[in-house]
Amino acid sequence: MCIAAEPILPLHSVATDERKVALGRQLFFDTRLSRSNEVSCASCHQLATHGADKVPRSKGVAGRLGDVRAPTVYNSVFNIRQAWDGKAIDLKAQVTLPVENPKEFATTWPELIATLNEDKSFVSAFEQVYKGGLSSDAISDAIAHYERSLITLNAPFDLWLQGKGPLSEQAQEGYHLFKYYGCINCHQGKNVGGNMFAKMGTFGDYFGDRGTPIEPADYGRYNVTKREADKFTFKVPGLRLAARQAYFFHDGSEQSLEGAIDTMARYQLGRSLSKAELAAIAAFLESLVGHHQEMTP
């Protein structure tokens, strides 16, 4: 088996600045980033589990619920754009979104920086790393650097792919089905997705069948591009930690992995899968979970 010929590639780490990573980590866990110090990045992106929340909609400041399900921060560096609708062009640009989002940190950069400026040791630590000291750009950059370091390595599948480890027959069968049924068309690359946009509900009316009213967030990519064709189009999520998720899809409407696989097969591939097939694919997805020091094994 040749890796290069495979549509999925093993994960690898990317270059980071250790000092910036350290600062970024501090910020990532710092609740001072939010108004009234209620939440931090880590509140919704729980690194110990899978870098995302355990609820369908995360709570921001004052318990306000977010519009979409919080995606994982693990391996987010490999995403083509950040956020479901691809609003942020990259990780650094993404930082501003939760800060200024009234449903999330609900603050402004000046306020945030004023708050952080009170911490002299924090300020001096920044001044040592960034020429301009503490600034929105520096904070964004530091957090982005930290997020760049959040890559889950050495997944059983990756090891198997490189001929370094075994993979269960069920998982192998799952991988085969994954490719055979066409899941692979969207979920490919090292992050098993994340590098393109696709319409939710190619076969069948997903939103119609959902039973809940369509919200503005459901328009997805359309909110960014305003193209009619982009309506209901979302960034295809990477499936590296899908096996660990509590809720699925942008709206968090699905609660089980196999249910999510089944939904995907129905609406995206226009077919139905047997239980065995679902289990095989689930086993395959399970083998994609790698390791990170922040994450509980």
Place this chain on the structure above:
Amino acid sequence: MKRNVKINLPVIGQCLLVVVLTALMVYFFRAHIATGERQHEQVSHLFDAKSIDAKLDKFALELSVGSLRHFDELQQLDRTLQQLVQRQQTRQAGIEYLAYLRLLRHKMVLMEQLKTQAVGMRNGLTYLPVVLDEMVASNHPQALLGSTILASLVTSGQSLDELLLDTRIRTLAQATVTEPEHALLSRRFVNHIQVAVDYYRQVRATRQEYLAINSKEAFARLYRAQMDLHGAQLRQTRTLSEQLFGLAVVLLLMLLFILQRLNKAKNRALQASQLLHDAIERLQEGFALYDSEGTLMLTNQCWLRHYGVACRTQFPQTLNEWQLRHAEFVHEQSDTPQRLQKTAHGRWLQIRHARTEDGGYVYISVDVTEFKEVEAELKTAAAVYQATQEGIMTTNANLEITAVNPAFTRITGYPEQEVLGKKPNLLSSGRHDKRFYEHMWHTLETKGEWAAEIWNRRKDGTIYPEWLAISAVEDEQGQVQQYIAVLSDMTERKEQEAKIAYQAMYDALTGLPNRRLLLDRICQDLKQIERQPHLSALLFIDLDRFKRINDTMGHDAGDNLLLEVANRLNHLVRRTDTLARFGGDEFVLLLSQISEVEDAAKVAEKILTSLAQPFNINGFEVISGASIGIAIMPDDANEQQEILRRADLAMYKAKESGRNQYHYFAPSMQQQVNRRVELEQLLRKAIANNELAVFYQPIIELQTGQLYGFEALTRWPHHDQFIAPDEFIPVAEESGLISELGEWMLMRSTSDIAALNTKLGLDCCLSANISSQQYRLGFNATTLRHILRQTGFKPANLALEITESILLDDDQAILAWLEGLRATGAHLSIDDFGTGYSSLSYLRRFPINTIKIDKSFIHEFAHAPDSQNLVRAILSMAASLGLSVIAEGVEHVAQLEGLKAMECDLVQGYVYAKPMSLEELEIWCSEFAQEHTQSLA
């Protein structure tokens, strides 16, 4: 301190211009480089963008044919484009480039859509074969139609006849099937194929849109624009380069101009500096300049010379060093306001100094040594004026006395206050007439000074002689300002002069006129003879024994004798006669105006009688006696020196003919003198030409008849005859030639006899004469030893014959001389014994070995019994003293026999042989030896 700051506007302007030009150059140069860098960057971005474009096209192709397995690379491309766009935002970029980037972003957006659409299309198509299989398996009535639709989809690809496809799908969808399973399959088939077709259409539309984007042309535009830009930049660069070059040229010219100006300024400064140096160097004063730090900046040679320093480096370089080394240069320093310094080399300097504007010092030294000297001279002059023995009086042009010195007062008796303002004629004695003073004033007017002896009157009325010297002092216009009179009292001096005049003419001892006055008197007498012919006589008187008295009794006794002689003579002369002391023991008497020649003889006799009387000198009775030579004027001579010389000659004649005699001068005497002078010249020549010869006369031992030795005798062959030794030996002695002659003779004879002895195997002695003059001329033992060493003659065989007269002086020096000669080993022999004052005492005292009996005794031997007795006495005396005796002049056998009977040792004479030349002697010796042998036999 106020400072004049001169702002040199042109210089500042030039400097500013240079700075501006340089800044421009730098700016242009940097712009030049920046242009190049920007160009490079732009081209690099251009190609980055082009690369993205190409990759996009590649991915688009891969997407459309479905060969792209994953989109990671595409995503990477997206990110690269993002970065490019971000970079573009940070810098200015051309419109074309922005347009191109926009185009690329549009392509990327289309690519995103294409991705979604392609995936949708693929998801639709992927399931179709599975559904068709299921339709065939379940005998679906539309399975065939489905197969054709799928086949046409697969085979026809994109050029699918959509209308036909639509018709078929509609047919399949509308065909009624009874089985519910068939209906589900039909729905699924149709559903998937509709999705696929739907997405296919979208893909086609997107692809068409993608392909419609003419990125190539955009790039070509961009490239062209870039190239235009580059061209423009190149042109700009060229323009810049040209401007740069122009600027550089302008700068260079400016710099040259400034340099030239600087150079000119420097030259001017240098010139000014040289001018200053030259000016300072030409100062007669010393000059030194110190800066505010006290460092020596400038000096001239004069300054260094003043302190005795050759070059500037030897002089202290700072004021501090000057303080330290002050004593090295300055020996004395006055605290007077003039600030005088005496330098190490004795110059007096006046030092002035001033502060310079910059806080330094300038020093000026003036050499005032001469002023000091003049000052000292003036002081000396003043002291001299006060202290001199000369009276000094100054008057103004109106002859009013302005000053007199103490000596003036002392000489004239007038104190200063009594004479000031008065005329000098108050001193006038009245002894000088009007003409005297007229002459005086005339001399003063013409020569400016006058001096003469003058009689003046003192205050007390006494008249005295004074030496008066007057100088007229003139001002620059030649007008007499004052007169200075120096006067000295000549009273004493006059007396002294008289004394000196007397001393010049009279003998200090005897008070008699001296030689000078005598000559004067003779001269006067001779002049008188010319006017009034008469006879005068000159008596030259010489004391006979004065020398012996002087030597034995002392000079005091000699002086007393002379005084007594003068006294006696004075009583014998007339007042008109002049008795003078001529020198030593010589007196000259000028008898002026005698009536006849015999008068002189009478006076001479009186004198001889008088001086023959014994003198009582220091309690001793002394007999002197005198010899007198007489010359008559004008008969014998009419010239003072000549008449004196002739009287002298006559005196010598008198002395020769026995003492206590007088003698008139005779012409023969002069002839004799002339002959001696002639002989001396001939002898000198003969010695020089080696014309003299030595002859030898054998000496025989009387008792044995054997040859004893030879006497050497000098012979002077001249014009075929011999000049007698009696004649030329005295001449040689008088002229001093005897010294040379004697030594030559000794050298020659010792050499000859030494050779003869060797040749004939003899051991003969040699007798050679030594003159007493040789003693006086320096012949001594050293000379003798030298001669003997040279000739190799045995000293014991040599006998030096001396005359008795030399022993008469009885001198210690003579004794020492003789003892010296004797010490060489040579014998001493007394020649001509018996003719002089033969005395036993000297034979005992002096180291004599042999005496030679004078031939006069031998001649008279035969017929004069006295002579025989005398010879016998001599022989017995000699025997008693242990001296050997030689009898010379033995001519006859009778004499020989007589001498033999008296036991005389040695004989010499014609009875044996006459004096012979060496050659003859050699022959004679041989014959004599033969005869002797025969007689013995």
